[in-house]
Amino acid sequence: MLAALTGAGLSAAAGLNAYIPFLLVALIARFTDVLDLPHQYAWIESWWAIGIAAVLLLSEVVLDKIAIVDHINDAVGTFVRPATGGLIFAATTAAQDLEQGSSFMQDNPWVGVLLGIITAGIVHTGKAVTRPVVNTTTGGLGTPVVSAAEDGAAITLSLVAIFLPVLVIFLMLLLLWGLFVLWRRSSRRRRRRDDLMADAGYS
Numbered sequence: 001m002l003a004a005l006t007g008a009g010l011s012a013a014a015g016l017n018a019y020i021p022f023l024l025v026a027l028i029a030r031f032t033d034v035l036d037l038p039h040q041y042a043w044i045e046s047w048w049a050i051g052i053a054a055v056l057l058l059s060e061v062v063l064d065k066i067a068i069v070d071h072i073n074d075a076v077g078t079f080v081r082p083a084t085g086g087l088i089f090a091a092t093t094a095a096q097d098l099e100q101g102s103s104f105m106q107d108n109p110w111v112g113v114l115l116g117i118i119t120a121g122i123v124h125t126g127k128a129v130t131r132p133v134v135n136t137t138t139g140g141l142g143t144p145v146v147s148a149a150e151d152g153a154a155i156t157l158s159l160v161a162i163f164l165p166v167l168v169i170f171l172m173l174l175l176l177w178g179l180f181v182l183w184r185r186s187s188r189r190r191r192r193r194d195d196l197m198a199d200a201g202y203s
Helices: 002-016 019-031 039-045 047-063 069-099 109-138 143-163 165-199
Strands: none
Touching: 002 019, 002 069, 002 109, 002 143, 002 165, 019 039, 019 047, 019 069, 019 143, 039 047, 039 069, 047 069, 069 109, 069 143, 109 143, 109 165, 143 165
16 A cells, blocks of 8 residues: 555656656665665666756756746656656555565556556646646746746655655645646636736727
8 A cells, every 4th residue: 555655656746747756766766775676677776867867857947947848848748757657656666565575566567557657647737737827827927936836846745655655645635736726726817817808908
Protein backbone atom coordinates (compact mmCIF):
# COMPACT_ATOMS: atom_id res chain seq x y z
CA MET A 1 0.00 0.00 0.00
CA LEU A 2 2.75 2.48 0.95
CA ALA A 3 4.66 1.58 -2.20
CA ALA A 4 1.62 2.44 -4.30
CA LEU A 5 1.20 5.74 -2.46
CA THR A 6 4.84 6.61 -3.08
CA GLY A 7 4.47 5.85 -6.77
CA ALA A 8 1.19 7.76 -7.02
CA GLY A 9 2.62 10.83 -5.30
CA LEU A 10 5.71 10.92 -7.49
CA SER A 11 3.76 10.40 -10.70
CA ALA A 12 1.31 13.14 -9.71
CA ALA A 13 4.29 15.45 -9.16
CA ALA A 14 5.55 14.45 -12.61
CA GLY A 15 2.24 15.69 -14.01
CA LEU A 16 3.26 19.18 -12.86
CA ASN A 17 6.97 18.98 -13.63
CA ALA A 18 8.48 15.81 -15.08
CA TYR A 19 12.03 16.47 -13.91
CA ILE A 20 11.54 17.36 -10.24
CA PRO A 21 10.44 13.88 -9.03
CA PHE A 22 12.89 12.18 -11.39
CA LEU A 23 15.83 14.20 -10.09
CA LEU A 24 14.82 13.80 -6.44
CA VAL A 25 14.47 10.02 -6.83
CA ALA A 26 17.83 9.88 -8.61
CA LEU A 27 19.65 11.90 -5.95
CA ILE A 28 18.03 10.15 -3.00
CA ALA A 29 18.75 6.74 -4.50
CA ARG A 30 22.36 7.67 -5.21
CA PHE A 31 23.27 9.35 -1.93
CA THR A 32 21.04 7.65 0.67
CA ASP A 33 19.66 4.25 1.60
CA VAL A 34 16.06 5.44 1.53
CA LEU A 35 15.58 4.14 -2.01
CA ASP A 36 17.40 1.11 -3.36
CA LEU A 37 16.42 0.91 -7.01
CA PRO A 38 16.39 -2.56 -8.64
CA HIS A 39 19.12 -3.20 -11.21
CA GLN A 40 16.84 -2.54 -14.20
CA TYR A 41 16.24 0.99 -12.91
CA ALA A 42 19.76 1.65 -11.61
CA TRP A 43 20.50 3.92 -14.58
CA ILE A 44 18.17 6.53 -13.04
CA GLU A 45 20.78 7.33 -10.37
CA SER A 46 23.71 7.45 -12.81
CA TRP A 47 25.58 10.70 -13.19
CA TRP A 48 24.62 11.10 -16.83
CA ALA A 49 20.90 10.71 -16.02
CA ILE A 50 21.20 13.18 -13.13
CA GLY A 51 23.05 15.67 -15.35
CA ILE A 52 20.53 15.49 -18.19
CA ALA A 53 17.61 15.77 -15.76
CA ALA A 54 19.19 18.83 -14.11
CA VAL A 55 19.60 20.60 -17.47
CA LEU A 56 16.05 19.73 -18.53
CA LEU A 57 14.72 20.89 -15.16
CA LEU A 58 16.47 24.24 -15.53
CA SER A 59 14.96 24.75 -18.99
CA GLU A 60 11.52 23.67 -17.75
CA VAL A 61 11.66 26.09 -14.82
CA VAL A 62 12.49 28.99 -17.15
CA LEU A 63 10.22 28.21 -20.11
CA ASP A 64 7.19 27.38 -17.99
CA LYS A 65 7.17 30.89 -16.53
CA ILE A 66 6.85 32.69 -19.86
CA ALA A 67 3.31 33.21 -21.15
CA ILE A 68 2.58 31.58 -24.54
CA VAL A 69 5.92 29.73 -24.40
CA ASP A 70 4.44 27.70 -21.56
CA HIS A 71 1.76 26.41 -23.95
CA ILE A 72 4.46 24.91 -26.16
CA ASN A 73 6.14 23.52 -23.08
CA ASP A 74 2.86 21.92 -21.99
CA ALA A 75 2.38 20.42 -25.47
CA VAL A 76 5.77 18.71 -25.16
CA GLY A 77 4.87 17.75 -21.60
CA THR A 78 1.83 15.86 -22.88
CA PHE A 79 4.23 13.07 -23.76
CA VAL A 80 7.09 13.63 -21.33
CA ARG A 81 5.18 14.01 -18.05
CA PRO A 82 3.02 10.85 -18.26
CA ALA A 83 6.02 8.86 -19.50
CA THR A 84 8.12 10.06 -16.57
CA GLY A 85 5.25 9.38 -14.19
CA GLY A 86 5.03 5.81 -15.45
CA LEU A 87 8.77 5.27 -15.13
CA ILE A 88 9.02 6.69 -11.61
CA PHE A 89 5.93 4.82 -10.40
CA ALA A 90 7.32 1.52 -11.69
CA ALA A 91 10.84 2.14 -10.36
CA THR A 92 9.91 3.22 -6.83
CA THR A 93 7.22 0.60 -6.28
CA ALA A 94 9.62 -2.09 -7.49
CA ALA A 95 12.25 -0.75 -5.08
CA GLN A 96 9.89 -0.87 -2.11
CA ASP A 97 8.57 -4.30 -3.08
CA LEU A 98 12.17 -5.51 -3.12
CA GLU A 99 12.67 -4.26 0.43
CA GLN A 100 9.54 -6.11 1.54
CA GLY A 101 10.58 -9.37 -0.10
CA SER A 102 8.02 -9.15 -2.89
CA SER A 103 8.70 -9.32 -6.62
CA PHE A 104 5.27 -8.50 -8.06
CA MET A 105 6.14 -5.02 -9.34
CA GLN A 106 9.46 -6.24 -10.70
CA ASP A 107 7.78 -9.11 -12.51
CA ASN A 108 4.93 -6.90 -13.73
CA PRO A 109 6.45 -3.47 -14.42
CA TRP A 110 3.62 -2.63 -16.82
CA VAL A 111 1.27 -2.26 -13.83
CA GLY A 112 3.36 0.55 -12.34
CA VAL A 113 3.94 2.15 -15.73
CA LEU A 114 0.23 2.18 -16.53
CA LEU A 115 -0.80 3.57 -13.14
CA GLY A 116 1.92 6.22 -13.31
CA ILE A 117 0.93 7.30 -16.82
CA ILE A 118 -2.72 7.64 -15.79
CA THR A 119 -1.92 9.58 -12.60
CA ALA A 120 0.56 11.95 -14.25
CA GLY A 121 -1.74 12.34 -17.25
CA ILE A 122 -4.67 13.45 -15.10
CA VAL A 123 -2.59 16.06 -13.26
CA HIS A 124 -0.96 17.26 -16.48
CA THR A 125 -4.38 17.68 -18.10
CA GLY A 126 -5.53 19.81 -15.18
CA LYS A 127 -2.40 21.94 -15.48
CA ALA A 128 -2.68 22.29 -19.26
CA VAL A 129 -6.37 23.27 -19.10
CA THR A 130 -5.90 25.76 -16.28
CA ARG A 131 -2.81 27.59 -17.54
CA PRO A 132 -4.29 29.20 -20.71
CA VAL A 133 -7.15 30.63 -18.65
CA VAL A 134 -4.67 32.07 -16.14
CA ASN A 135 -2.53 33.55 -18.90
CA THR A 136 -5.50 35.14 -20.63
CA THR A 137 -7.17 36.61 -17.56
CA THR A 138 -3.95 38.03 -16.08
CA GLY A 139 -2.31 39.16 -19.30
CA GLY A 140 0.54 36.75 -18.62
CA LEU A 141 1.39 38.30 -15.25
CA GLY A 142 0.04 35.31 -13.35
CA THR A 143 2.06 32.80 -15.36
CA PRO A 144 5.31 32.88 -13.33
CA VAL A 145 3.38 32.93 -10.06
CA VAL A 146 1.30 29.88 -10.91
CA SER A 147 4.32 28.10 -12.38
CA ALA A 148 6.36 28.69 -9.23
CA ALA A 149 3.47 27.38 -7.14
CA GLU A 150 3.33 24.26 -9.31
CA ASP A 151 7.07 23.71 -8.90
CA GLY A 152 6.72 24.07 -5.15
CA ALA A 153 3.83 21.61 -5.14
CA ALA A 154 5.86 19.12 -7.19
CA ILE A 155 8.79 19.32 -4.76
CA THR A 156 6.56 18.98 -1.71
CA LEU A 157 4.54 16.11 -3.15
CA SER A 158 7.69 14.26 -4.23
CA LEU A 159 9.35 14.55 -0.81
CA VAL A 160 6.17 13.55 1.02
CA ALA A 161 5.69 10.59 -1.33
CA ILE A 162 9.17 9.32 -0.48
CA PHE A 163 9.34 10.08 3.24
CA LEU A 164 5.69 10.27 4.40
CA PRO A 165 3.61 8.38 1.82
CA VAL A 166 0.58 8.11 4.13
CA LEU A 167 -0.07 11.81 3.44
CA VAL A 168 -0.04 11.42 -0.34
CA ILE A 169 -3.79 10.95 -0.77
CA PHE A 170 -4.50 14.14 1.17
CA LEU A 171 -1.97 16.17 -0.84
CA MET A 172 -3.22 14.80 -4.17
CA LEU A 173 -6.80 15.73 -3.30
CA LEU A 174 -5.59 19.18 -2.24
CA LEU A 175 -3.70 19.56 -5.52
CA LEU A 176 -6.71 18.63 -7.65
CA TRP A 177 -8.92 20.94 -5.61
CA GLY A 178 -6.42 23.78 -6.05
CA LEU A 179 -6.31 23.29 -9.83
CA PHE A 180 -10.11 23.28 -9.97
CA VAL A 181 -10.43 26.45 -7.86
CA LEU A 182 -7.80 28.21 -9.96
CA TRP A 183 -9.55 27.24 -13.18
CA ARG A 184 -12.97 28.31 -11.86
CA ARG A 185 -11.76 31.69 -10.62
CA SER A 186 -9.87 32.38 -13.83
CA SER A 187 -12.91 31.38 -15.91
CA ARG A 188 -15.14 33.75 -13.93
CA ARG A 189 -12.63 36.57 -14.38
CA ARG A 190 -12.50 35.93 -18.12
CA ARG A 191 -16.31 35.96 -18.37
CA ARG A 192 -16.48 39.24 -16.47
CA ARG A 193 -13.89 40.76 -18.78
CA ASP A 194 -15.78 39.53 -21.85
CA ASP A 195 -19.03 40.98 -20.46
CA LEU A 196 -17.37 44.35 -19.86
CA MET A 197 -15.98 44.40 -23.39
CA ALA A 198 -19.40 43.49 -24.76
CA ASP A 199 -21.04 46.29 -22.78
CA ALA A 200 -18.44 48.71 -24.13
CA GLY A 201 -19.28 47.68 -27.68
CA TYR A 202 -16.18 45.61 -28.39
CA SER A 203 -18.02 42.30 -28.90
